[in-house]
Amino acid sequence: MNTEQTGTDSPTVSQLQATLVRSLAEAGIESPLPEARALLTHVLRLDWTGLVLAAGRRLTPAETEQLETLARRRLAREPLQHLLGEVEWGGMRLLVSPAALIPRPETETLLLLALANLEGLNLEGLERPQVLDIGTGTGALALGIRAARPDVDVTASDLSEEALALARRNAEQTGLEVRLVHSDLLENVTGRFHLIVSNPPYLPEADRQEAQPEVNHDPDLALYSGPGGLDLARRLVVQVPPHLKAGGTLLLELDPRNVGVLAAEMTATGWTVQVSSDLSGRERFLRAQRET
Template sequence: MDMSIEAVLKRASLVLSESGSESPSLDAAVLLCHVLEKPRSYLLTWPEKALTSNEAEQFEALLNRRIAGEPVAYILGEREFWSLPLNVAPSTLIPRPDTERLVELALDKALVNDGDILDLGTGTGAIALALASELKTRSVMGVDFQMEAVELARSNATKLNITNCQFAQGSWFEPVDLVHKFSVIVSNPPYIDENDPHLSQGDVRFEPSTALVAENNGLADIETITAQAPPHLLEGGWLLFEHGFEQGQAVREILADNGFCHVATKQDYAGNDRVTLGQWNP
């Protein structure tokens, strides 16, 4: 049996395609790079190079996990977000490219509004650490209900040597001192309805449902955060949410009903409604 890099990748791409992977060739290449501890360019430069039996065995084990549907990020324990290599774990959501749009918009507001920044439901710490890496003179706080997530976020901060970002455990604003006010509050909260068919498809099957699902058609947590945010915002501060592509109007109404002004919905890179924001001007 041919165990060259080219042959192994070809076979793996085929079985991954049959198993329903949306990016079979990429998945196969990323897993093999991990086993070989080499960059992608190595696979292209040495297609005829043979794998050792140990390497082939390791690759087969990882491949079988991916065939079973386990996300590549959980298999490797790492995912890149905002050019930051983040450790990930099954206790947290896998950071997604769409969420970088939330970071961009939060940065826009932070650059013209001095003050601290708060990230609610921080998970791996992806959003908080991305903002802290760009705004090195500002203080960023991330909060998560799951202690495993808080510990993971802290380990990511240490790994990346980001010192202006702190993490706390609690439900939404619970661990935040009431006198501590922020210029920007961001959140990528659970926003999927519990009956959404996508919950039984693809990578989402392996992610924690507590980080995905919210009551009231996926809007309950957004409603809670919006109602509780005003005492924690500086005058002129901004509240920004990531949400589902069909929720823009509903989230705008929630913000407006709670007294926020300049409410607007922004699109992600695919042109779908993805982030809604509002300003607090009491």
């Protein structure tokens, strides 16, 4: 996108928006209008209403330069969220970076399932509910649970130190308290939990070949897990039982192609399993309990 003129000849905000939409659409980006608006509101530090009211305004040279840089990066298919540095997820504003997976909308359903599960817990006020989020990334699930339920003690773990550092920044900027643990699955995690949630890496390795360019900006460690996508989830399931309190629940997000496979394997090894769907109707979530 070239917006090189300056002064009174330079394009107005609405002309720039139209140019941006065209460039983004030509690059194959699915939602060019919302993305163009998001880039403009970011550069001009306006909300969407402010952007509409600024339609006839011309950008300063510094704003023009920033917009051109961001547009170039987006046209090279860097994720919009990395350019903005944050995402709206689960009612929170979370910092994002290449250090951790950008939290996905479908995982908001896992958050709702976790909150519904906690709603159903009856501890008669005798103990605080204990929750563990394995592979926390930005901290999305752990922080979402803590935001909705300040009465719950939340522990969040990850193998990636970089992801944990980002989760810590998100905890600080949201003012939410979670215990962060560096751990390969449950290796360094102590204690027993009423609820263990995880959105582990679950894509089959072969997906790497067809991944959208944006997905290549997420860490590999957050995405792929062996030929069928289940290597890490299988290891996790084996490690969970000693960490679940009696009657405790394991909630997992998995790929619709492999959730049924793991559900069958877990049923065969003594778990009681229910599978549920995401908002597009694809089976994606697994809820499991067992006699410990």
